[in-house]
Amino acid sequence: MQSLNFESDDLAVTEEFLSNAYTRVQISNHGPHQVRTRIRREVLGSINFDQLDMGFDMAYDADPLGRVCLVTVHSGRIEENYHDSGPDTFTPGQTGLLTPPDLPYSGVIRTSRYGITMFDPAILDRVATNEGGQRVRVDGHRPVTIAAGNRLRRVLTHLQQIAADPDAANSPLTVTTASDYLAATVLATMSTTADNEPNAIDRHDAHPHTVRRAIAYMESHLGERIAITDIAAATFVTPRALQLAFRRHLDTTPLEYLQRLRLSAAHEQLGAALPGDGQTVATIAYRWGFTHPGRFATAYRHRYGRPPRQTLRE
Known part of the structure; x- marks a missing residue:
C-alpha cells in the first residue's frame, strides 16, 4: 500500500x-x-x-x-x-x-x-x-x-x-x-516462539517444578489480567525458560494452558448456576477473562462439545 x-x-x-x-x-x-x-x-x-x-x-x-x-x-x-x-x-x-x-x-x-x-x-x-x-x-x-x-x-x-x-x-x-x-x-x-538457543540457565530452569509453580500462579490469578511476563516473574524464571518448560513437559504454551484453566473455571461456574440467580453466559465468560461472548462460545464448544448456554440451562 x-x-x-x-x-x-x-x-x-x-x-x-x-x-x-x-x-x-x-x-x-x-x-x-x-x-x-x-x-x-x-x-x-x-x-x-x-x-x-x-x-x-x-x-x-x-x-x-x-x-x-x-x-x-x-x-x-x-x-x-x-x-x-x-x-x-x-x-x-x-x-x-x-x-x-x-x-x-x-x-x-x-x-x-x-x-x-x-x-x-x-x-x-x-x-x-x-x-x-x-x-x-x-x-x-x-x-x-x-x-x-x-x-x-x-x-x-x-x-x-x-x-x-x-x-x-x-x-x-x-x-x-x-x-x-x-x-x-x-x-x-x-x-x-523463536527458537534462539536457550542458555544454560534457561535449560536448567525448564523443569517440572517450574511448570507446577506457574500453574499454581495461574490458578490463583485466573480472573486477572496476566501476561506471560507476569507468570515468569512469579515463577522466578525467564519467559524463555517458562515456555521451554511447558513445551518440554506439557507440549503446550503457558498462554494456551491458561486459557484451558479459564475455560474449565467457566465450565464449572456455568454448571453450578441456579435458575433466577441472574448469571448469564456473558457475565460468567467475562468473570474468567473472556470479553467476547461469541469467541468464548466457540472455544467452549470446541473443548466441551456443546454450547455454554446448554450447560447453563442444565
Missing part, C-alpha cells in the same frame, strides 16, 4: 475505510463525542506506519489482520480483548502487540491518538532461527521488560522517520536493512 491520508466525521464512511485499509471490521460509537477520524500512513517496503487520531470512543470487532500489529499510545487509551489471555489496556507511553496476525480482535479505543506498525510475519521468520522451520509467533502482548519496551518504542519512532524521507523509503538497501532491524528488535524485546 502507498502512503495515505484519511479524514471523516461519518461512522459508516470510517467503517468502510477501515475494512478496506486493514481487515473487515464492525465499529460503533460508545461515547458522548461525535465521530472524528484522522489517519495518516507512511510506508517503508512492506512495513506500514500509521498515525491514528480517533476523536470518539470507537468499539471495534475485527477479523484477523494477517499482519503483526504493534501499537504505541500517545493519548487516551486502548482497551483490547485478547483472544488467548483476556483484556488489557494500553495507556500513553506504552507499546505492545495490538493483535496477533491470525486471531480476530476487538475492544474500545477511548478518544485516543496512537500509532500502529504493521508488517508481514515472514520478516520474523527470515531473521530468526526456528526449530523445524516453524513460523515464528509473538506470543505475549507486552515487551518482556520496561527497558525492552522503551527500546522497541525508540526503534519504531526511528523507522517511521526513515519512512517519511522519500529518498530513504525508495532505497532497496535501506528497506531491507530496516525490515531486518525491526524484526531483530521485536525478537529481542517481545516474547516469541
